Amino acid sequence: MLISTTRAFTFKCSPSSFKSFSWSHMDSKPKTVVQYAFMSSASRSPPREACVNDPGNGSISLQEWQGWGTTSSVPAMVTKIVEELKALETDIDAQMTFGGSGGKLQGYFKVQEDKKHRATYQALCDSEKKLQFFSARQIACRLLGSRGYLCQKCWLPLEDCMCSRVIACNLWHGMRFWLYMHPKDFLRQNNTGKLLWQVFGIEAATLCLYGIAEHEEIMWSTFKDAGKNNVCCLYPNKNAISKSVQDAFGQESSADQKCRLTMLNMVVIFMLVLLHRQMEIKL
Numbered sequence: 001m002l003i004s005t006t007r008a009f010t011f012k013c014s015p016s017s018f019k020s021f022s023w024s025h026m027d028s029k030p031k032t033v034v035q036y037a038f039m040s041s042a043s044r045s046p047p048r049e050a051c052v053n054d055p056g057n058g059s060i061s062l063q064e065w066q067g068w069g070t071t072s073s074v075p076a077m078v079t080k081i082v083e084e085l086k087a088l089e090t091d092i093d094a095q096m097t098f099g100g101s102g103g104k105l106q107g108y109f110k111v112q113e114d115k116k117h118r119a120t121y122q123a124l125c126d127s128e129k130k131l132q133f134f135s136a137r138q139i140a141c142r143l144l145g146s147r148g149y150l151c152q153k154c155w156l157p158l159e160d161c162m163c164s165r166v167i168a169c170n171l172w173h174g175m176r177f178w179l180y181m182h183p184k185d186f187l188r189q190n191n192t193g194k195l196l197w198q199v200f201g202i203e204a205a206t207l208c209l210y211g212i213a214e215h216e217e218i219m220w221s222t223f224k225d226a227g228k229n230n231v232c233c234l235y236p237n238k239n240a241i242s243k244s245v246q247d248a249f250g251q252e253s254s255a256d257q258k259c260r261l262t263m264l265n266m267v268v269i270f271m272l273v274l275l276h277r278q279m280e281i282k283l
């Protein structure tokens with residue numbers, strides 16, 4: 001395992017925000033999104049209609065939402081957008097059709113919804129609200145487009161489900177993973193981050209979707225309680241000066257190591273943050 005200060009995210013911040021080597025410490029919540037660098041994925045699956053024959057008439061239930069690997073309540077903005085998508089079906093008398101591996105809308109409904117969501121986005125003046133709208137729409141479409149198609153655990157097509165091959169194990173109780181995920185990586189089939197909670201469980205490896213207010217609040221509040229010295233970014237990069245876990249902790253005296261272990265066993269849980277997607281953020 002390699003630990004590094006450099007990763008796929010580019011941050012604009014003061015030098016004091018992070019330690020200079022080995023560990024990258026999260027200090028404060030990102031405020032404004034400046035630019036996204038998106039990577040498109042191949043779309044190979046045939047078109048499919050949204051599954052609406054459910055008790056919630058198309059709504060996202062708590063059970064369904066948490067089944068995808070999250071522990072939070074259903075985000076309010078996601079619920080709102082799902083309701084708007086269902087209302088648009090009635091207004092234009094056309095059913096949602098999805099295709100590809102990312103829950104992408106297709107056909108006439110896509111054309112009409114695209115016009116509507118672009119107008120809504122442009123009408124938002126606040127950059128934070130634009131981010132929240134963008135993220136919630138991505139997630140809402142992926143949720144609806146993945147029903148009856150992807151396995152909720154491994155995010156692969158049901159016929160390719162690999163859950164039976166995953167062996168669960170316990171993560172050391174003094175450590176917790178946070179997967180800080182871009183909404184375009186949510187339910188993406190080639191996303192390997194989902195293996196963390198498949199193996200260690202959702203309490204040991206927690207998903208935080210970027211731009212989802214409920215997720216952001218939970219994660220940053222947890223970091224604040226833990227203290228910035230116990231929150232680090234784990235994301236090796238070929239251009240970074242990386243150190244192994246042995247190198248990072250090997251310089252401590254036996255007394256320091258014993259003290260650290262005692263603190264972790266009693267109170268402190270060390271937070272390791274894994275970042276997905278390349279983007280530029282202001283801190």
